[in-house]
Amino acid sequence: xxxxxxxxxxxxxxxxxxxxxxxxxxxxxxxxxxxxxxxxxxxxxxxxxxxxxxxxxxxxxxxxxxxxxxxxxxxxxxxxxxxxxxxxxxxxxxxxxxxxxxxxxxxxxxxxxxxxxxxxxxxxxxxxxxxxxxxxxxxxxxxxxxxxxxxxxxxxxxxxxxxxxxxxxxxxxxxxxxxxxxxxxxxxxxxxxxxxxxxxxxxxxxxxxxxxxxxxxxxxxxxxxxxxxxxxxxxxxxxxxxxxxxxxxxxxxxxxxxxxx
Amino acid sequence: xxxxxxxxxxxxxxxxxxxxxxxxxxxxxxxxxxxxxxxxxxxxxxxxxxxxxxxxxxxxxxxxxxxxxxxxxxxxxxxxxxxxxxxxxxxxxxxxxxxxxxxxxxxxxxxxxxxxxxxxxxxxxxxxxxxxxxxxxxxxxxxxxxxxxxxxxxxxxxxxxxxxxxxxxxxxxxxxxxxxxxxxxxxxxxxxxxxxxxxxxxxxxxxxxxxxxxxxxxxxxxxxxxxxxxxxxxxxxxxxxxxxxxxxxxxxxxxxxxxxxxxxxxxxxxx
Numbered sequence: 001x002x003x004x005x006x007x008x009x010x011x012x013x014x015x016x017x018x019x020x021x022x023x024x025x026x027x028x029x030x031x032x033x034x035x036x037x038x039x040x041x042x043x044x045x046x047x048x049x050x051x052x053x054x055x056x057x058x059x060x061x062x063x064x065x066x067x068x069x070x071x072x073x074x075x076x077x078x079x080x081x082x083x084x085x086x087x088x089x090x091x092x093x094x095x096x097x098x099x100x101x102x103x104x105x106x107x108x109x110x111x112x113x114x115x116x117x118x119x120x121x122x123x124x125x126x127x128x129x130x131x132x133x134x135x136x137x138x139x140x141x142x143x144x145x146x147x148x149x150x151x152x153x154x155x156x157x158x159x160x161x162x163x164x165x166x167x168x169x170x171x172x173x174x175x176x177x178x179x180x181x182x183x184x185x186x187x188x189x190x191x192x193x194x195x196x197x198x199x200x201x202x203x204x205x206x207x208x209x210x211x212x213x214x215x216x217x218x219x220x221x222x223x224x225x226x227x228x229x230x231x232x233x234x235x236x237x238x239x240x241x242x243x244x245x246x247x248x249x250x251x252x253x254x255x256x257x258x259x260x261x
Numbered sequence: 262x263x264x265x266x267x268x269x270x271x272x273x274x275x276x277x278x279x280x281x282x283x284x285x286x287x288x289x290x291x292x293x294x295x296x297x298x299x300x301x302x303x304x305x306x307x308x309x310x311x312x313x314x315x316x317x318x319x320x321x322x323x324x325x326x327x328x329x330x331x332x333x334x335x336x337x338x339x340x341x342x343x344x345x346x347x348x349x350x351x352x353x354x355x356x357x358x359x360x361x362x363x364x365x366x367x368x369x370x371x372x373x374x375x376x377x378x379x380x381x382x383x384x385x386x387x388x389x390x391x392x393x394x395x396x397x398x399x400x401x402x403x404x405x406x407x408x409x410x411x412x413x414x415x416x417x418x419x420x421x422x423x424x425x426x427x428x429x430x431x432x433x434x435x436x437x438x439x440x441x442x443x444x445x446x447x448x449x450x451x452x453x454x455x456x457x458x459x460x461x462x463x464x465x466x467x468x469x470x471x472x473x474x475x476x477x478x479x480x481x482x483x484x485x486x487x488x489x490x491x492x493x494x495x496x497x498x499x500x501x502x503x504x505x506x507x508x509x510x511x512x513x514x515x516x517x518x519x520x521x522x523x524x525x526x527x528x529x530x531x532x
Contacts, residue, residue: 113464130464131419131447213448213459214424220449227451231353231426 028245035242036235043239051217052225052240056202059133059221063140063201064194067148071197072190075149076178079156090150097146104142105210112138112211135212136219140201148197155189156182192255199251202244313507314342318364320355321347322371322497323452324393324429324470327477328527329369335523336514343507351427351452352376359383359502366503367512371428371453371471372495379500386501390515391529394492395429395436396472397485398460405466410487413437413444413467420444421456421465429453432493433469439491457482471495476528496532 036043043049078086078093096104112119112129119129129135159182167177183190205223212219214228222240229237317336321329326349333345350358352375359365360380369390370376376387399407405418413420422444423430430449437444447465450456457474459465460482467485475484501512514520525531 109462109464113462115463128419131421209451209455213421214450215446215448218447228424228426231351231357231424234357 031238031241031245035238039235040239040242043236044243046236048216048225048229049222049236049240052220052222053243055133055136055217055220056222059136059140060198060201062137063144064198066137066141067145067197068190068194071145071148071193072152072183075152075156075193076182078149078153090153093146093149096142097150101139101143101204101206102210103206105139105207108135108139108142108207108211130211131213131215131219133212133218136208136221139207139211140204143204143207144197144201147200148193151193151196152186152189155186155193158189159185195251195254199248202247312342313340313510315505315507316344316346317366317507317511319345319347319367319369319511320359320363320365321349321367321369322352322355322375322428323349323454324371324473325349325369325497325524326454328391328473328524328529331523331527332511332515332520335519336511339514340507340510343511345511349452349454351423351429353378353427354452366501366505366508367515368500368502369515370498370500372432373498374431375428376498376500383502384500385504386512387498388512388516389496389532390499390521391497391524392532393471393473393495393497393529394489395432395469395487396475397487398457398468398470398475398478398482399466399485400460400463401480401483402463403466403483407467407485409485410436410440410442410491412485413469414442416445418445418466419447419464421448421450421459421468422446423453423456423469424449424451427452428495429456429469429471432495436469436487436491436493439493440487471528472530473528494530497529 044053078090099107109116109130111117112122112135114120114123114128114130122129129138163181163185164177167181172180202221203223204221205227208219208221209224209227214220214224220228222244226237226240226244229240319329319333329347329349333347337343337345348355352370352372355363355365355368355370356375356379359368360378360383368376368379368384371393373389376384397407397410397413399405405412405415407413407415407418412418422433425431425434429452444467448459450459453470453474456468457470457478460468460470461478469487472484475482499512499515501508515524521531
């Protein structure tokens with residue numbers, strides 16, 4: 001330390017800092033303290049949890065796949081352009097990021113609902129989105145995709161532009177450059193973005209319950225089940241919460257290893 | 262829409278006790294108690310000797326949204342020193358919130374069964390103030406052509422119910438079982454208003470909600486009555502959680518003839 005830390009600075013900065021830490025950590029510890037560890041395996045095997053777990057896994061994996069297939073090209077366009085339009089697109093992309101998820105749910109209902117902007121044309125074809133697993137995926141993608149695109153865009157911007165230049169002079173087109181040079185180099189960024197988006201999708205509650213409803217096996221994901229179980233059997237709700245907490249910590253591990261260095 | 266008025270059933274002992282207690286409490290609070298002769302009463306529970314002060318925090322079942330908004334408004338008008346704060350949700354959620362220490366002075370629930378998980382030490386007084394029955398809500402266009410409870414069994418009709426954990430969901434399950442109807446349920450919503458909303462938005466073809474919700478929806482949904490033989494009746498209790506004067510006066514107002522007529526104007530039945 002180059003500067004002497006006075007007791008005053010320690011107290012004025014240390015006290016709020018400690019308080020901030022406690023505010024964040026105590027609830028997590030409380031969850032762990034209240035968990036009935038012996039019951040967790042049986043709780044997670046109950047008839048209501050298994051379908052929710054399966055649904056959460058399939059919908060979040062589909063969401064991650066959609067992010068990968070649709071989000072990566074979008075991230076690439078954002079990364080290689082500095083035009084005004086690009087910054088507008090980026091700003092637009094940030095909106096779902098900060099939007100309350102329940103508002104996202106209402107917006108999705110207004111889009112894909114029976115009388116929605118898009119949904120009204122699907123209804124005559126016999127396609128109905130709300131209350132289906134597709135709606136869960138749409139809700140999760142709506143909230144998770146921005147995380148993925150922004151993370152991958154950041155990684156792509158970090159690439160040395162000379163690499164692309166060299167690839168071009170050697171005759172490589174966009175797709176070939178991406179396949180052989182660009183994407184392999186941003187793979188850690190893609191993995192980090194996927195982990196982040198997947199975790200966000202796994203935690204999705206507001207948009208899902210508003211847009212997809214809550215039906216066991218079809219649209220009732222783990223967070224929705226936690227909410228419902230808290231009224232039926234709080235211990236089951238805590239057990240599922242522990243599972244989700246463990247998954248979050250696991251994702252954090254992936255992020256630290258691959259993305260945050 | 263006609264307001265359903267169940268015949269007054271004062272024969273049962275608990276109801277009689279509740280009515281007596283209500284009279285007593287109302288008398289203590291200096292208010293005019295519920296009177297069957299319908300005599301003119303001072304507005305919103307009358308005038309107390311000293312003006313009431315403070316905040317009454319009311320947690321009420323989602324189905325009570327419109328009626329308790331009206332009760333709170335009338336009570337505040339009569340007692341300018343009192344602020345009535347209302348919060349609505351499924352009875353199951355509210356009871357769980359109160360058990361976990363949510364600051365509330367009054368708890369009003371859909372059905373006496375909903376009060377079962379409530380920490381017994383918290384309830385200072387429990388009275389029944391209204392009743393409700395189930396009804397099917399359909400969008401005004403009613404494309405699915407639902408005209409009776411049996412129509413809910415149509416595979417093409419998307420039906421929304423309340424979650425099994427909340428009173429309207431439990432009641433709907435009981436009624437559907439009695440009617441031997443297995444509907445195509447697409448969602449089990451977290452409270453009755455969320456259930457109704459799916460029909461208001463015409464995303465669902467039908468929902469099993471309370472008669473009062475159909476009345477409160479004021480034409481944005483159509484009601485299809487469920488025969489009383491298979492219907493489920495719920496008695497709504499109001500639970501006093503606090504000892505302060507303003508809280509007691511509010512509960513007395515809910516139980517007063519004027520309070521009851523307000524609640525009944527929103528489609529509830531007599532207790």
